[in-house]
Amino acid sequence: MDLQLSVSLLFILFTAGHSLKCYECLNPAGSCVGQQTETTCPAGSTQCTSTILGAQFGGISSTANSKACAPACLPQSYNVGILRLTTTCCNTDLCNLQDVPEPVATGKSCYYCDAKTCSNTVKCSGIEDRCVNGTGNVAFGLSTVVKGCVSKSLCDAASASGVKTLTCCEGDLCNGAQSVTQSVLFLCCSLLSYFLMH
Template sequence: MDLQISVFLLFILFTAGHSFSCYECMNTEGSCAGQTVKTCPSGYSQCESATVVAQAGDITSKVKAKGCAVACQSGSMNFGIVKMTSSCCNTNQCNAQDAPDPSNIPNGKKCFSCDDKSCSNTVDCSGPEDRCIKATGTFGGQSLVVKGCASKSICDATSVSSVEAITCCEGNLCNGAQSVTQSFLFLCCSLLSYFMMH
C-alpha cells in the first residue's frame, strides 16, 4: 500500500514539474512589459511572440502578442497595410523577448498586394521576406484573396482554418495581379491569427 502511494506521489510530482509554460500577453501599446506566465494546454508544445503593425493612412497601430502554440512558424509577412513578424521556440518560457518589429528595409523583391478594390498594387518586400504569397478563402459565402510578401518558413505552413489555399512563389511579382471586389481584411485576419496563436 505504501509503495502504491509513493509511486502515485512521484508521478504527480514528475508530471507537475514537466508542465509546459509560456509568457502570455496581448498589448496594443507596443510592449509586452506586463506579461504573465501561462501553463499551456495539452498538445501545445511551442511558445510564440508576434508583432503586428497596421498602417491606415497616417495612422499606425502596433500589437504585441505572446502565448502558447500548437505549431508555430518564425518568420515575416507583409500585406502592404499589415506587416507581421513571429518568433517561435520550444522550451519553457522561452518567449520572454518581444518579437522584433517588422523590417522596413527593402530587400529588392516586389510582390502584388490587395486592397478592397483590386490586387494590382505592389509592395516592397523587406527583411527575410523572400517569397510572394497568395491566399484564398471564403468568408460569409464570398471568395476573398490576400497577397503580399512572406518568408519561406511562413510559406511552408500548410494548414490555416478558413483559408482554402496558400501558394508561394519566388520571382518578382509572381503572385499575379487579378482584381477582386471583396474586402480582404477577414482573410488577412484569419491568416494573422493563425500564425500568431497556433
C-alpha cells in the first residue's frame, strides 16, 4: 500500500510542473519551417495547432501559415473556392513541427461563389465532408453568400453557437447554385483578418 501511494505522489509531482511546449510562427507569405520558435504554453493551453490559409484572386494566389498554443482545438477545414483554411491539432510537446500537409481530394464537390456567380464548383479535400450554404453580413451593412466545402467540426460548431444563416449538407453538390449580387471579397478580407489576428 505504501508503494502505491509513493508512486502516485511521485507521478503527481512530475506531471504537475510540466507545461506543454509548442512551435509558434506566423508567416503571411509561406511556410513556417525554419522560422518557427519553441514556446512554453501558458497555463490552460493543452493543444498545439498548425494552420494554413490559402487565397486566390484572379491569377494571384498566396499562402499563409501559423503555429501556436491553444486552450482547445478541433481539426477543421473549409474551402470556399477563393479561400481555404485547414487547422490541425495535437497535444504533445513540439508536435506541430511540420506545416499542415496538402490535403488529399475526397471526390466530393460543392458549389462556391465568386464575385459574379455561385455556380462554380470546388473539389473537397482532407476532412471536408460537407457542403455549406450560408449568408452573412460582412461589413458596412453588406451581406454575402458563402458556399463551399467544410468539415463536420465547423458545421457542428456553427450549429452549437446558434448560427441560423449557415446550413451544411452531405451530398455531392448539395448546396445548390444561385446567383450572387454582393462580392465575396468582403468576406475573404474579414476571414483573412480574423486568421491573422488570432
